[in-house]
Amino acid sequence: MPPTASLAPLLRELDHLDLVSAGPQLQQLSHDQFAFSPLLSDQLRDCCADVVVRARSTEEVVAVAAACHRHGVPLTPRGAGTGNYGQCVPLQGGVVLDTSAMGAVRQLDTSNGVLTAEPGCRLLELDRQLQPEGWALRLAPSTWRTASLGGFIAGGSSGVGSLRFGLLRDPGNLLGLEVVTLEPQPRVLQLGPDACRGLNHAYGTNGIFTAVTVPLAPWQNWQELVISCPDQATALALAEQLTASALDLDGLTYLEAALMERMPPLPGLAMPAAPSLLLIAAPAAIGVIRELAAACGASCIFERPQWPPTGLLLRELCWNHTTLQLRLQDPAFTYQLLLLPDPVGPVLDALSGRWPGWLHWHLERVRQGGRPRWVGFALFPWAGAQQLQDLMAAARSLGCLVFNAHALTVEDGGLGVVDADQVAAKQANDPDGLMNPGKLRGWLELQQR
Ligand SMILES: Cc1cc2nc3c(=O)[nH]c(=O)nc-3n(C[C@H](O)[C@H](O)[C@H](O)COP(=O)(O)OP(=O)(O)OC[C@H]3O[C@@H](n4cnc5c(N)ncnc54)[C@H](O)[C@@H]3O)c2cc1C
Helix, strand or coil, rough: CCCCCCCHHHHHCCCCCEEEEHHHCCCCCCCHHHHCCHHHHHHCCCCCCCEEEEEHHHHHHHHHHHHHHHHHHCCCEEECCCCHHHHHHHCCCEEEEECCCCCEEEEEEECEEEEEECCCCEHHHHHHHHHCEEECCEECCCCCCCCCCHHHHHHHHCCCHHHCCCCCCCCCCCEEEEECCCCCCCCCCEECCCHHHHHCCCCCCCCCCEEEEEEEEEEEEEEEEEECCCCHHHHHHHHHHEEEECCCEEEEEEEEEHHHHCCEEECCCCCCCCCCEEEEEEEEHHHHHHHHHHHHCCEEEEECCCCCCCCCCCCHHHHHHHHHHHHHCCCCEEEEEEECCCCCHHHHHHHHHHHHCEEEEEEEEEEEEEEEEEEEEEEEEECCHHHHHHHHHHHCCCCEEECCCCCCCCCCCCCCCCCHHHHHHHHHHCCCCECCCCCHHHHHHHHHH
């Protein structure tokens, strides 16, 4: 904590709230899934909040924000703690404000598919409530079962649905926020789509969400498919053909053979040692997908409805769950995230050729800037910080954008550049820089001028 901060009076002021100030739970609620990165593990292992406050209402959030400001204590918001970049880890101790108990749906407009819900709502639980009304969330990380709505907006980036709706920060994916500021008298702001931009994916550095408004998609009886392909080139060409068609797809993942055979089995399916596509597709698309697959020597080897979600879900072999499944077998594995240029094949071959046998490829098809693109998860056993730097440099020289999965700040985990909207929102909502300190590089640079 900053030397000027004062914890004892803050604790006295907040002692009517649900507090955790000692024991293993304090450390557990101070950490997330940063173990995915050996670099972040070294930096974050010893970070711990002085106290965790589990807020149940906007009024309680306001009380915590006011007390933190009064006593100069840092405040780091937390949802379900599934982030894997240390987003909710308090670098300077202080208060971790856990909003996971704020789980009410405030408004569901079934006439136009707009949802306003509190930040602690779990994404799958939201979908369970939306499904009977004929609606569904547009985007969800592969941590659909566990992640919170507020944590996804503040800490996530994309996921299932990104093939249709792009990345989380694309205009239109966030319609409104209710936000508590960190000032002598915290304000409760109601922000529309434009004003939200600077708080979307800002790691809770510039406002505490107490409600989130998102557009929904009509519910669809999505089917999970696995297509086994003769080789990588065929798999990538088929994937590109499918996503350039009029087929309704919610997700498309490519796994190379060595990854596919290491994934846990889906019901009735022994995972083949073959390059494979994992698809989430509308029922009306299935016949055409099967025909296009057969035409290039591929075959559909698994088909199952996604709903109701029970047991291991196909999406739990996708996105960062692929890394998780691999790490369950060999914790030495980690990953780096790349936005790949077209054509993708030569880039994969060049990187694999430089480190034979070290890199394994898992790709996700997304819509970026209005057109289908590949996001690459390069998976590899950790070989030290220098080799990671070499991989990033080699990827950049081949035209890849690196979203560094081993970085602490919003900017370094993203496009690498400072977003003026995020910094402006911090100046307005957290003028003393107490919110999740150390995570917004643009703010740190401003302080050093
Ligand atoms: C196996 C695995 C798979 C994953 N797959 C994906 C994926 O497909 N796509 C993806 O984008 N991410 C993915 N992630 C990362 C993470 O699960 C998601 O981003 C998730 O949505 C985070 O939600 P959370 O509730 O756990 O947030 P947390 O981890 O608790 O917090 C994330 C960030 O949000 C901030 N925050 C939380 N609540 C609030 C609030 N009320 N107000 C303001 N800020 C707040 C926190 O300070 C933190 O900076 C994955 C992680 C793992 C471990």
